[in-house]
Amino acid sequence: MFKNYLILAFRNVARQKALSFINISGLAVGLACCFLILMFVLHEFSYDNFHINGDRIYRVITEAPDGLSGIANTPYILAEKLPFDFPEFAQIVRVIKRETERIYTLQNNVWFDEKNVLVADADFFTMFSFPLLQGNAATALKEPHSVVVTSKLADKLFGSQEAVGKTINIKIGKDLYPLMITGIMPSMPGNTQFQTNMICSIDVSEESCRAIKFEFFGQAFDFLQEWGANMFNTFVLLKEGRTAAEIEQRFPEFTKRHIGDGNPVLYELQPLKAIHLHSSYLHGQDGGDIRKITLFSGIALLILLIGCINYIILATAHSTIRAKEIGVRKVIGANRLDLIIQSIGESVLIACLALPVALILVELILPVFNSFTLRSINMDLLHNWRITTGFLGITTLVGVISGSYVAFYIGRFNPVQVLYKQKSARTGKSLLRKGLIVTQVTVFIALIFCTLVIYRQLFYLDHKDLGYNKHNLLSIPMEGISVKNNYTTLKQALLSSPAIQQVSAGSGAPPFQIGMQSKITVEQFPDGLDMEWIAVDYDYIETMGITIKDGRGFSEQYGTDAKEAIIINEAAVAALKFTNPLGSTIYFGDQNRLVIGVIHDFHKGSLTDKIGPTVFIPSKELLMRLVVRPVAGKEQDAIAHIKRVWVQFFPDVNLDCRFVEDSLAELYQTQHSMASLMLVSTCIAVIVAVMGLFGLALFMAEQRTKEIGIRKVIGAPVSSLVLLIFKEFFLLVIFANCIAFPLAVYFINKWLNNFAYRVDTGWWMFLVTGLLALLLTLLVTGWQALRVAARNPVETLRYE
């Protein structure tokens, strides 16, 4: 029996080439998308799930009172104090990730830039389950100045020589730290947050922190003692039987005692396994995002749905041609179940034929996908049973679902009717088929619309006037360099080049990473308000191109500015409820200052954030970022000049000179990558959906060949024949538009609401999308109609 069906199914596939092609390719594309997303999802959920004590490991994070934002980092001192109050912790490990460090070995005196160097407490290798190839997990990081490197890095540094016991030198800031290799580990697996080639003992960070001389209004700032210096990830291992909840309850008391009442810090415990996917709201954290996973799973399912709907529409349409066969089968003894099995069997076969195509597609797309998502997923079907069973399961499910409706549909055929009355060929009349076509068109209209809006928002992000001149502006970090004494000479040296127009500096420059907040007090708010402040050189506002609304900028001509002047932005005027800001007094830091100017609001960072109230104070001491405006067209000369000057001033510090515009673009990298993914998936969805419509139109035109022939004979023009077919789809597309837009607007607004500054969905977008959908439909259906209409009616009417 099964063989019989199989033979029949294969012959059908071979005979109906266009139909089979549309069915198989549509399903293959849908399956491929689903497979990719499935692998991605499995990978994302596998992050750090291999640690033996994983269920008991938590990270201490600081959450904002609203729970919507927070900081992944905690101060160094936290881990020092926790053990006294919390005996529940079996182990506490601090980890800090250093972006780029230079290391070199004494043997060959070549600098290597090593990304993502980790510094961790001694218990790192006992808390987390990273095996060591050489060395002792318990003691590897115990001794000061010890380091564990991956075998890959060891090979790079020492080739075939024994690496353990050798010394490498690492440069942090301008100091060199010799480290002894105490262990070798294999490369980190792809699914851990600890992506690194070397892990140094914690004393490296301690020493480098002490090396930074940083003064805050005359007081030395100790990074190791200060509760506000959030730099480290603090991981804790709970003793058996202890729960995070009972510990979290005691945090408020702990912080009150150590930090004080004034600025409540909410510490929380974040489970290790949740870190990868549930940290997007935390500052200083990159990783996955559960929302992204939901979004892309949704889109992949939509594409698969379109593929399935294609199959159902075409199979039911085709079944009217096969009605005779089904009628005969009923007459010669098939019961309903036989026909259901046959129908589902056929769709499962089609799905199985689509499977290898899908696998090939996945194999082809995977490298691009990986580079896009920054993952290293591979399709290891033989060893990863989850993926293999997942793939087979999805394929079978798709086949069964697609076949079920068809089975239901043909089950209702009355053999007498189909065998005698030639009552076939009633496509487009079935309500359900109409519903399916509408669903499909709805999905692709919604996707096109969303993509359109996303790209408009991106254009807006890239082109919005930010309140300062972001073009042609360079920013150079000077954190950790003591520029206090030679800033003026540095500035003079930079300005000596004709390629450089302006040079200034501030405690930050756009895009600001983390702002500095302090309490300021005014008459209206005697208790004070937390407000962001920026310390700037006198000409910072001019150099940045920020416009002054009222009053004046800082000027060295007024000798009193340094101690007594303050400039605020419009948002601050509003927050402080000033009616006449100029001349008002603000108590800031340690003294009263006079508002001498109000600047127009400008965007400090991403447009996702609202412009907050900000105050500016003049200073030559807290300058951590240099801003340089080159003469337009001479940017390269300017950069070359900066390099020369930099080497003279700071021969042992790396220069990191970047265009502000580039840094801003990086802010929206996730949005851009999301947009490209949306674009790609929309294109795929549209292609698959259009293929389905094409198949249906092909079929309908075939069915109406005779009718069209007769109409032609009695004098219908070709255009009216095209209209005849098109009209069947026209209303459906209009209807689909009506469903698609509210849905699309709902979802896209959810996304747009991530941005404090956003575009609105204009009516013209609906119009463009709607017209596009109609045009596509007209093209697809009209072409089929034309083809049939062009045939000689003598030929089409000859037989009957």
Place this chain on the structure above:
Amino acid sequence: MIKLVDVEKYYANKFIKTWVLRNINLTIHEGDFVSIMGPSGAGKSTLLHIIGMLDDMSGGEYYFMDEPVHKLNEKKRTAFHQQYIGFVFQAYHLIDELTVYENLETPLLYKKVKTAERKSMIADMLDRFNIVAKKDLFPNQLSGGQQQLVAVARALIINPKIILADEPTGNLNSKQGLEIMEMLKQLNKEGTTIIQVTHDENKAAFGNRIIHLADGYVEKEEQHG
């Protein structure tokens, strides 16, 4: 074997009831060869479909081998098809995508006949109808007469008690038609009950009873031989 009591059939439109069959009382015995005759629209085919359980009746009683068919559900009726009834159509109605062999095999598959037995049954049938050489051909590679021959073979392969033939020679030329009729006659002699619909007097004469239908009523019945 078959007993129809006051069988009637109509199609109800919004306002009009269109009668197709009325007051049909008919008894058919095992071994009969019945020809149903009448002009177009007399209800011949509908009567055949009701007898063959392909169509429901609007009223009356129908007993097949003493079972009340009008009370049976679909499953039971399908079981009757499988076991007792073979169909032959004017337009042959072979499955185009299957070869001659596979067309013969399909009813046996539905009847869940074991592979070995199936093979020998098909071989017998191919032999008997002299179409062994054609077993791997598709229907569209055969002439009309050959197709009808295969259709008869397919009807016969389940060893039915009764064969229902709807204008079995309607699409054939006279020589092919005659061959098919001879074949049916032969089957009847071997014990198979046959009911055929025809409007050809000569073909009707092959039967031992001729029932004339007109406007849904049984007009008259003739007995032969």
